[in-house]
Amino acid sequence: MTDMTGKFFWYELMTSDPQAALTFYGDVVGWTSKPFGDALNGGTYHVLSGSAGEMGGVMAIPAEARDCGMTPWWGGYIGSADVDRDAERLVAAGGTLMRAPEDIPDVGRFAVMRDPGGAVFMLLKGSSPDAMAAPTPMATGHVGWHELYSGDFDADLAFYTGALGWAKGDAMDMGDMGSYQLVSQSGGSDFASMSGGIMPRPKEMPMPAWLFYFTVGDIDAAVDRVTAGGGTILNGPMEVPGGAWIIQASDPQGAMFALVGSKDAA
CATH class of the missing domain: 3.10.180.10 (2,3-Dihydroxybiphenyl 1,2-Dioxygenase, domain 1)
Structure with a gap:
């Protein structure tokens, strides 16, 4: 297994129409999908898999984010061994904490960050003790x-x-x-x-x-x-x-x- 600390390893689409997006990307990229529990907004989260396994998810834009003007976008999660500590460290390095660390049941702990220039990414420490396997370079769907x-x-x-x-x-x-x-x-x-x-x-x-x-x-x-x-x-x-x-x-x-x-x- 590969240590994903400090690396992008999970990719998430927040969209206005999850079912339409799943159909589109399933055809274009070849992803398969399966539902996973409840997303933060109370809707279903769909886990995406490429040729080498799970790599991301699709969910509806949360209501509070939609009300603030969020439009459909792809976000990336960077692995963290300690989300709280890393969030503090990245703020000290010039980043901005957009959403304080919190737990997602059965998933892990995450925080939303913004780099010095304004691009958003997430930190995530999964709740599973097993690290993800890195896909081979240029694996289809990854x-x-x-x-x-x-x-x-x-x-x-x-x-x-x-x-x-x-x-x-x-x-x-x-x-x-x-x-x-x-x-x-x-x-x-x-x-x-x-x-x-x-x-x-x-x-x-x-x-x-x-x-x-x-x-x-x-x-x-x-x-x-x-x-x-x-x-x-x-x-x-x-x-x-x-x-x-x-x-x-x-x-x-x-x-x-x-x-x-x-x-x-x-």
């Missing part, structure tokens, strides 16, 4: 890349590499868009260890946010499934270093997501 559209590039880079212990890889010059800094959540510095990137928030992004790239097979076939299901392609397909192909898209309820795959030979 997250193959993590990308931060940063509201404060220098502060966020220092936050994640300092307080969370991530390692820096190469930085790529994107011209007017600034620098794209590769990062490794596992601490490795070689290209194979890189699990994501941090870049300044482009003007097209309404707010700082993490974007998660779900792994599919042929990217062109995935594009067809996105549009057939009522989603919108925002960018791509585009080839990236290493030979993979990516798209950014929004689902029918408006949540932004991304896919990473390949170009299958004809």
Whole structure:
């Protein structure tokens, strides 16, 4: 089993229409799902599984969050050995505590954080003593890349590499868009260890946010499934270093997501 402390390991969609989202992503990404107890808003929580096991969930936007203007979005959970202590430590490093640590029955203890630039993520310590097994790289239906559209590039880079212990890889010059800094959540510095990137928030992004790239097979076939299901392609397909192909898209309820795959030979 892999220690997920300091790493993204669970991904959650809060949406206005959970059933429609389950149908859409089940077709686009290939996830299977099953209900799990009651979500915090009293509705059913659906656990998602990719080819290597459980990786996330789907739930309705809680009423209080909806009343405050929350729209559908994907959030990520970072593993914590002590949520209360880590929340205090991350606040001292420049983060903001958005929701104080609390317990979820039969799940674990969590807190909602915001990095110095304004992007939101969650901390979670599961109630099970067993650690999750990390999926193999580019396992279908799992997250193959993590990308931060940063509201404060220098502060966020220092936050994640300092307080969370991530390692820096190469930085790529994107011209007017600034620098794209590769990062490794596992601490490795070689290209194979890189699990994501941090870049300044482009003007097209309404707010700082993490974007998660779900792994599919042929990217062109995935594009067809996105549009057939009522989603919108925002960018791509585009080839990236290493030979993979990516798209950014929004689902029918408006949540932004991304896919990473390949170009299958004809």
